Amino acid sequence: MSTLRTTLIELQRLKRLDRTGWTLRGLPNGTESVAAHSFGVATTAMLLADELRVRGVEVDCEKVLRIALLHDWAEVRVGDMPRTATEYFGADSRKQAEMRAFADIVGPLSTQNSYRELHRDYENRDSLEAKLVKASDVIDLLVQVLALERAGARGLDEFWVVAKEPNFNLEGAAKEIVHDLIQSLVDERKATV
Numbered sequence: 001m002s003t004l005r006t007t008l009i010e011l012q013r014l015k016r017l018d019r020t021g022w023t024l025r026g027l028p029n030g031t032e033s034v035a036a037h038s039f040g041v042a043t044t045a046m047l048l049a050d051e052l053r054v055r056g057v058e059v060d061c062e063k064v065l066r067i068a069l070l071h072d073w074a075e076v077r078v079g080d081m082p083r084t085a086t087e088y089f090g091a092d093s094r095k096q097a098e099m100r101a102f103a104d105i106v107g108p109l110s111t112q113n114s115y116r117e118l119h120r121d122y123e124n125r126d127s128l129e130a131k132l133v134k135a136s137d138v139i140d141l142l143v144q145v146l147a148l149e150r151a152g153a154r155g156l157d158e159f160w161v162v163a164k165e166p167n168f169n170l171e172g173a174a175k176e177i178v179h180d181l182i183q184s185l186v187d188e189r190k191a192t193v
Contacts, residue, residue, distance in 0.1 A: 040140035042068035077101035
């Protein structure tokens with residue numbers, strides 16, 4: 001049980017770890033934590049998975065939620081690296097650092113292999129579930145940007161670039177639902193901001 005306790009204590013730090021992208025753009029500390037973002041990703045992913053199931057697509061909802069909850073755990077050790085960090089460190093170095101940090105976090109757990117497999121799936125986008133979580137990651141970002149802009153934040157146009165031609169390697173109903181949702185967020189921004 002001490003292993004579980006130690007892991008939970010470490011992961012709770014995500015509740016206070018600020019999303020760096022907002023801070024770098026002059027928004028105050030506390031604008032959004034990594035844990036708050038993970039909640040948004042999990043909620044979005046659950047809703048997308050449920051919508052797909054209604055349309056007859058087989059989706060493992062437990063897997064979707066597990067991936068969504070753990071997709072940013074590595075940040076408790078490496079921090080929330082904004083996209084600009086990748087320009088300096090390189091995508092491969094960043095990915096390797098996050099994979100090593102994640103492996104170290106779950107290493108003491110008896111269930112480490114299942115967590116590592118879920119994380120690997122997310123990083124490689126091997127399954128429909130992992131692809132849905134990645135789409136949810138972007139959708140949650142756009143929802144947050146829209147909320148911040150509605151509250152008066154400016155200078156966040158660069159975040160909307162991901163909405164122009166997102167490619168999550170989804171097909172059929174999944175691609176349609178994600179595309180329509182992202183387009184509706186873009187349309188909402190045009191109408192209200």
